[in-house]
Amino acid sequence: MAILLQSFVLLSIFAVLSTGIYIDGYGQNTNQNFADKSWEHIFQSSQRSSVLPLYRYMNKLYYMGIHFRARWVVALNFCESLHMKLLTIHSEDENERVHKYIRDASKGHEYWIGGTRLVDGYKWIWMPYGTQVEYTNWSNGQPSDVNEKCMQVWITNNKLTWNDRDCNAEFFFVCERYVDSSTSGPPGL
Numbered sequence: 001m002a003i004l005l006q007s008f009v010l011l012s013i014f015a016v017l018s019t020g021i022y023i024d025g026y027g028q029n030t031n032q033n034f035a036d037k038s039w040e041h042i043f044q045s046s047q048r049s050s051v052l053p054l055y056r057y058m059n060k061l062y063y064m065g066i067h068f069r070a071r072w073v074v075a076l077n078f079c080e081s082l083h084m085k086l087l088t089i090h091s092e093d094e095n096e097r098v099h100k101y102i103r104d105a106s107k108g109h110e111y112w113i114g115g116t117r118l119v120d121g122y123k124w125i126w127m128p129y130g131t132q133v134e135y136t137n138w139s140n141g142q143p144s145d146v147n148e149k150c151m152q153v154w155i156t157n158n159k160l161t162w163n164d165r166d167c168n169a170e171f172f173f174v175c176e177r178y179v180d181s182s183t184s185g186p187p188g189l
């Protein structure tokens with residue numbers, strides 16, 4: 001039943017994407033904060049094509065998953081469905097940039113990113129790349145609990161910092177894609 005419901009939700013989202021509702025919603029946003037937003041075709045068929053609103057920063061594209069909240073694994077898979085990955089953060093600059101995107105989105109202050117210790121229950125790994133998490137920006141006192149095996153970012157005291165969280169909690173999320181995956185990728189890959 002849960003799986004059926006989940007499939008239905010995902011299918012509905014594809015339906016919305018492929019009717020182009022996104023395009024109109026984002027197209028009207030002329031706020032200068034969105035200046036680095038571009039559009040990319042992801043779904044194409046003979047009948048119609050759809051585009052995804054993406055930010056571009058350095059060698060990465062970013063998609064803000066702000067239209068439904070999901071458990072961590074669902075967010076991971078949804079990003080893959082968009083030919084993207086759940087976000088990985090590798091520097092203070094990038095952390096700041098994501099902070100800005102989250103502020104601009106105005107959709108709360110908690111988002112899933114791609115760090116997890118589900119793989120061996122202990123070590124923090126960026127999924128689905130399988131690389132070890134090196135740069136970190138944990139909140140004070142975090143990670144707090146070995147039962148919290150997934151990584152989120154949250155805004156506290158006007159800073160974007162990281163927290164370990166129960167993977168079954170539902171949050172918005174951020175997806176990424178390296179612009180040219182043949183010549184660039186996350187550190188360590």
Ligand SMILES: *[C@@H]1O[C@H](CO)[C@@H](O)[C@H](O)[C@H]1NC(C)=O
Pocket residue numbers: 091092095096099136137158159160161
């Ligand atoms: C963590 O992120 C905040 C901003 O969101 C930044 O001010 C701070 O310098 C970062 N810390 C590290 C160690 O990168």
Ligand SMILES: [Ca+2]
Pocket residue numbers: 142143144145148163164165
């Ligand atoms: Ca925690």
